[in-house]
Amino acid sequence: xxxxxxxxxxxxxxxxxxxxxxxxxxxxxxxxxxxxxxxxxxxxxxxxxxxxxxxxxxxxxxxxxxxxxxxxxxxxxxxxxxxxxxxxxxxxxxxxxxxxxxxxxxxxxxxxxxxxxxxxxxxxxxxxxxxxxxxxxxxxxxxxxxxxxxxxxxxxxxxxxxxxxxxxxxxxxxxxxxxxxxxxxxxxxxxxxxxxxxxxxxxxxxxxxxxxxxxxxxxxxxxxxxxxxxxxxxxxxxxxxxxxxxxxxxxxxxxxxxxxxxxxxxxxxxxxxxxxxxxxxxxxxxxxxxxxxxxxxxxxxxxxxxxxxxxxxxxxxxxxxxxxxxxxxxxxxxxxxxxxxxxxxxxxxxxxxxxxxxxxxxxxxxxxxxxxxxxxxxxx
Numbered sequence: 001x002x003x004x005x006x007x008x009x010x011x012x013x014x015x016x017x018x019x020x021x022x023x024x025x026x027x028x029x030x031x032x033x034x035x036x037x038x039x040x041x042x043x044x045x046x047x048x049x050x051x052x053x054x055x056x057x058x059x060x061x062x063x064x065x066x067x068x069x070x071x072x073x074x075x076x077x078x079x080x081x082x083x084x085x086x087x088x089x090x091x092x093x094x095x096x097x098x099x100x101x102x103x104x105x106x107x108x109x110x111x112x113x114x115x116x117x118x119x120x121x122x123x124x125x126x127x128x129x130x131x132x133x134x135x136x137x138x139x140x141x142x143x144x145x146x147x148x149x150x151x152x153x154x155x156x157x158x159x160x161x162x163x164x165x166x167x168x169x170x171x172x173x174x175x176x177x178x179x180x181x182x183x184x185x186x187x188x189x190x191x192x193x194x195x196x197x198x199x200x201x202x203x204x205x206x207x208x209x210x211x212x213x214x215x216x217x218x219x220x221x222x223x224x225x226x227x228x229x230x231x232x233x234x235x236x237x238x239x240x241x242x243x244x245x246x247x248x249x250x251x252x253x254x255x256x257x258x259x260x261x262x263x264x265x266x267x268x269x270x271x272x273x274x275x276x277x278x279x280x281x282x283x284x285x286x287x288x289x290x291x292x293x294x295x296x297x298x299x300x301x302x303x304x305x306x307x308x309x310x311x312x313x314x315x316x317x318x319x320x321x322x323x324x325x326x327x328x329x330x331x332x333x334x335x336x337x338x339x340x341x342x343x344x345x346x347x348x349x350x351x352x353x354x355x356x357x358x359x360x361x362x363x364x365x366x367x368x369x370x371x372x373x374x375x376x377x378x379x380x
Contacts (some may be wrong), residue, residue, distance in 0.1 A: 039067055
């Protein structure tokens with residue numbers, strides 16, 4: 001009994017209560033279902049239900065009035081408590097019509113219990129309660145109308161085909177109240193499940209919104225980080241390009257003066273030293289160009305420039321640079337050019353010089369680490 005007291009709370013019948021948006025939408029869906037159900041009832045009482053005693057006209061007129069009332073309420077009070085109460089009374093009035101059409105046959109009373117079960121679709125106890133009270137009051141009133149042989153438009157009002165009496169009314173009222181007691185926990189359970197489902201959906205939506213906010217926030221931070229990295233990378237490239245240009249200017253001067261000095265020297269030893277200075281300067285210029293190339297690669301502007309390159313001269317320059325390192329390590333450095341390779345080839349001299357210089361520099365480091373007994377280096 002305590003559970004029923006917790007479930008059922010009497011409130012003003014026609015007072016609009018506060019509902020959540022989800023509840024209102026659910027009530028509106030149920031309203032659309034019931035307006036269709038009421039229309040079907042109108043068709044039934046106008047056709048099939050009137051066959052037994054030729055009460056089609058009675059069913060058509062009374063059912064039409066009920067549908068008109070329902071449609072008006074649907075248009076103006078959809079989703080509101082008032083419309084649900086109207087639906088409850090209209091459905092049970094259709095029960096009264098079918099009972100009257102069949103002159104109180106007991107089978108038609110089953111529609112009362114079917115109508116009450118239909119109303120559980122609202123997950124609201126108020127319409128079911130109103131419907132149950134309405135049909136009990138109807139039975140009480142019509143019982144006395146039948147008892148005193150009251151007629152309507154020439155048709156006797158009959159509620160029970162097998163006779164009338166207060167005992168029969170109370171018996172029917174008992175069954176109606178019994179069904180109401182059964183429907184109470186069902187409606188309550190449906191309401192609780194619906195609320196839990198809505199809460200779960202709202203919680204999920206909140207989590208999704210929070211995740212979306214965090215994703216957008218981190219995406220924005222990542223975008224800012226990328227912009228900062230691009231800016232820093234651009235500054236680095238600009239710095240490298242500027243420094244490379246600044247260093248390359250004196251290096252070109254050194255190389256130019258070594259060319260002039262080479263024309264004035266006669267001593268082979270001095271020429272050899274000058275050649276080493278010249279080769280070293282070109283190598284250093286190559287390193288500077290490597291630094292400049294980094295910024296070009298990052299900017300996607302690196303180009304291969306093809307020129308006629310004398311391979312033997314290039315190898316001699318490389319040999320003059322690394323022969324001193326080889327001698328310091330007691331190594332023999334020797335270059336050999338395959339006879340099948342032409343003396344002059346169309347190549348990018350700067351890139352070839354970079355590749356050879358890097359390979360030999362790395363090889364020299366590796367030899368210091370891995371070679372225990374020095375032998376000789378042969379480059380072919």
